[in-house]
Amino acid sequence: MTTSDTAATASGTSFLDGGPAVPPAVADLGEALVRAAEREDASEESIRFIRADGSETGMSYRRLLDDAARMLAGLRAAGLLPGEAVVLQVADDPELLTAFWACVLGGFVPMPVNAGATADQRAEAPGLLGRVWDGYGAPRVLTGAGQEPAPETAADPRWADAWLGTTRELLAHAPDRTWHRADADDPAMRLLTSGSTGVPKAVVLTHRNVLSRTAATARVNRLGERTRTFNWMPLDHVGGLVMFHARDVYLGCRQVHARFEWVLDDPLRWLDVMDRHRSDTTWAPNFAFGLINDQADRLAGRSWDLSCVRYIMNGGEAVRSGVVRRFLEVLAPFGLPSDAMYPGWGMSETSAGVADCEFSSVSAEDERYVPVGRPQPGTALRVVDERNELVPPGVTGRLQVTGATVTAGYHRNEEQNRQSFTPDGWFKSGDLAYVRDGILTVTGRADDVIQLRGVTFHGHEIEARVEELDCVAPSYTVACAVNAAEGEDEELAVFFHPREGADAASAGERVRSRVRESFGVGSVHVVPVTKEDVPKTGIGKLRRAQLRKRFESSGRARGADAAASRP
Numbered sequence: 001m002t003t004s005d006t007a008a009t010a011s012g013t014s015f016l017d018g019g020p021a022v023p024p025a026v027a028d029l030g031e032a033l034v035r036a037a038e039r040e041d042a043s044e045e046s047i048r049f050i051r052a053d054g055s056e057t058g059m060s061y062r063r064l065l066d067d068a069a070r071m072l073a074g075l076r077a078a079g080l081l082p083g084e085a086v087v088l089q090v091a092d093d094p095e096l097l098t099a100f101w102a103c104v105l106g107g108f109v110p111m112p113v114n115a116g117a118t119a120d121q122r123a124e125a126p127g128l129l130g131r132v133w134d135g136y137g138a139p140r141v142l143t144g145a146g147q148e149p150a151p152e153t154a155a156d157p158r159w160a161d162a163w164l165g166t167t168r169e170l171l172a173h174a175p176d177r178t179w180h181r182a183d184a185d186d187p188a189m190r191l192l193t194s195g196s197t198g199v200p201k202a203v204v205l206t207h208r209n210v211l212s213r214t215a216a217t218a219r220v221n222r223l224g225e226r227t228r229t230f231n232w233m234p235l236d237h238v239g240g241l242v243m244f245h246a247r248d249v250y251l252g253c254r255q256v257h258a259r260f261e262w263v264l265d266d267p268l269r270w271l272d273v274m275d276r277h278r279s280d281t282t283w284a285p286n287f288a289f290g291l292i293n294d295q296a297d298r299l300a301g302r303s304w305d306l307s308c309v310r311y312i313m314n315g316g317e318a319v320r321s322g323v324v325r326r327f328l329e330v331l332a333p334f335g336l337p338s339d340a341m342y343p344g345w346g347m348s349e350t351s352a353g354v355a356d357c358e359f360s361s362v363s364a365e366d367e368r369y370v371p372v373g374r375p376q377p378g379t380a381l382r383v384v385d386e387r388n389e390l391v392p393p394g395v396t397g398r399l400q401v402t403g404a405t406v407t408a409g410y411h412r413n414e415e416q417n418r419q420s421f422t423p424d425g426w427f428k429s430g431d432l433a434y435v436r437d438g439i440l441t442v443t444g445r446a447d448d449v450i451q452l453r454g455v456t457f458h459g460h461e462i463e464a465r466v467e468e469l470d471c472v473a474p475s476y477t478v479a480c481a482v483n484a485a486e487g488e489d490e491e492l493a494v495f496f497h498p499r500e501g502a503d504a505a506s507a508g509e510r511v512r513s514r515v516r517e518s519f520g521v522g523s524v525h526v527v528p529v530t531k532e533d534v535p536k537t538g539i540g541k542l543r544r545a546q547l548r549k550r551f552e553s554s555g556r557a558r559g560a561d562a563a564a565s566r567p
Helices: 003-008 029-039 061-077 093-106 119-135 207-220 238-251 260-265 268-277 286-293 321-334 414-420 459-466 504-519 544-553
Strands: 015-017 047-050 056-059 085-089 109-112 140-143 163-166 187-192 202-206 228-231 254-258 281-284 311-314 341-347 352-356 371-375 379-384 397-403 427-436 439-445 449-452 455-458 478-482 491-496 524-528
Touching: 015 371, 029 061, 029 093, 029 207, 029 238, 047 093, 061 093, 061 163, 085 093, 085 119, 093 109, 093 187, 119 140, 187 207, 187 238, 202 207, 207 238, 207 352, 228 238, 228 268, 238 254, 238 281, 238 352, 254 260, 254 268, 260 268, 268 281, 268 286, 281 286, 286 321, 321 341, 341 371, 352 379, 371 379, 379 427, 414 427, 439 459, 449 478, 449 491, 455 459, 459 478, 459 491, 459 504, 478 544, 491 504, 491 544, 504 524
Parallel strands: 047 254, 085 109, 085 140, 109 187, 140 163, 228 254, 228 281, 281 311, 311 341, 491 524
Antiparallel strands: 015 379, 047 056, 187 202, 341 352, 352 371, 371 439, 379 397, 397 427, 427 439, 449 455, 478 491
């Protein structure tokens, strides 16, 4: 079936076409920043940053453009040429964004590296920088003040030539206001995928990719210069950098960014900030809404006015219906509209979210999975079988995506590119999904599937049911299949963090009973863990594969149904 034939019968197939891409209002990302600076009132500070101690600082688009011009002068003085990559590991958010835009305005390709949103990540940051730098051929590097590479990286004879200095040193230059004019298909950035302990894959996003996605979401979700946004996800991640900051520069709207760890330390700060800054747009993975639900007993006496909130993007991991419904219920007394939640789907390879829909419009008939809507303009989606042929509507298959928003591939990784794209050019997302009545529903990651005696589960389903128990702390539960004794089927392991004051043994028995009653699984490893035991990505998503590997290497996966201690 050809694409045109498929589009013609899309209502009865597992193919969804968002239609032609929305023409962006600017030619490249650099022009978006210049335009925002020119339109901004001279007295405004359209960007606000909340630091790790809770203090705030402001920056205008004009200031951001001026500081980027200063860094650009320093980069050019170092001999950088358009098209060269610059690895950025900068912990200070204003300086990270300034360095990013300096690269964009100079035609260089920024590659942000996580500087550490949590204490554990900060400890790992020097090693991550070294792996990225060495793995991609020792490109030029710009770091924040006081950020040192790992000793083995600093000892590499190539490092002295690669390191450009610190962001603050480059800010000392006089501004260079000669901007590079990029072509639409020039690379605008390379974003590192999370979850890897080796050299992360680098997703190449062009100006066309980012601007197509930005223009589409602005039209579909009615976003404009009067939008007021709040983001607390790291600004090296596609969600913080592309889905929010770059989009907001394009819109010329007011944006607030807080440190990830500051909000995690007290999730109610998220709502404090939105109330104080009258933010109407925000986002987070589903676990974050569960953290708010867990704080419901602290809401008495709060005087928030959340009536202006109109768009909460819920994406990045499986959306749990019960968590969303509880979140809306808990915050309804503070004026949060019942139709403000938008479950969505996207990834770094699609320039962030490219499908979403109002949660209030979702049918309650199937609580197992939450629909994520239709693709936005410039993006097409299909659900296929192992032969890349469309599956019937309602049948779960492999989700693939194509369009103006989708990357052309990974940097310096031809083998991964061959594996990730079909012969006809569709990107294999790695997700499982189905289409029903023209609406996409993502059921989970293919590598999250748990097969137990012929029955299929998703880890996130089991985790959601376990976290309904009052003895289990939210967002630290992991359910996965583990290897059993030789010749035996895989077994289920459930790792959970007991709430403070809960007895681990009795909590483990309750977890086992919940799994048995809800899923019919009688043989299960139940493993209490500390929060530090549970590996997460930079935006708080669970790294299930790492925990499984650690468990199996400990020799614990032998016979089931025994409450266990830490892995």
